[in-house]
Amino acid sequence: MVWLKIDLTNLIQIMANPAQENNTVLKPEVAKPKLPPMFKVMLLNDDYTPMEFVVETIERFFNKSREQATQIMLKVHIEGVGVCGIYPQDIAETKMSQVMNHAMEAQHPLQCIIEIA
Ligand code: TYC
Numbered sequence: 001m002v003w004l005k006i007d008l009t010n011l012i013q014i015m016a017n018p019a020q021e022n023n024t025v026l027k028p029e030v031a032k033p034k035l036p037p038m039f040k041v042m043l044l045n046d047d048y049t050p051m052e053f054v055v056e057t058i059e060r061f062f063n064k065s066r067e068q069a070t071q072i073m074l075k076v077h078i079e080g081v082g083v084c085g086i087y088p089q090d091i092a093e094t095k096m097s098q099v100m101n102h103a104m105e106a107q108h109p110l111q112c113i114i115e116i117a
Contacts, residue, residue: 037116039092043072043099044111045080053108058084061098086117 041062043054051073058069062084076082087095092114103110 036088038086039089039114040083040117041085041087041092041095041099042081042083042113042115043076044113045076046109046111049103049108049110051077053103053106054110057099057102057110061095061102084112089114 043058054073054076055066055069058064058072059066062069062072064072064084072082072084085095086092096112096114099110099112103112
């Protein structure tokens with residue numbers, strides 16, 4: 001299906017002058033589905049949170065295998081930061097809250113942040 005994309009000025013001109021005596025040119029455009037902006041959910045390194053806790057957290061909230069979670073944890077441990085997943089904003093914010101609540105309940109200083117991808 002081909003859609004004609006017009007702005008408000010075009011629309012007003014066309015409605016005021018339906019015979020198209022004005023010079024309005026309608027540019028046919030293929031309708032592009034708008035993808036939502038995506039956000040990286042990332043963990044930060046610290047000196048106190050146990051590695052096992054970080055691995056279990058990644059497995060639980062980011063649906064990763066033990067092996068994937070271990071790799072992400074080690075990347076954070078070595079490089080200081082690592083991406084656990086990329087999601088639309090509302091899901092990314094929920095994951096960040098879940099991780100922060102889980103860490104606080106266990107009294108670990110683990111930090112989770114989001115950043116536009
Ligand atoms: N650096 C921590 C340790 O040596 C492990 C760790 C990894 C902590 C990743 C946080 O996001 C983190 N126990």
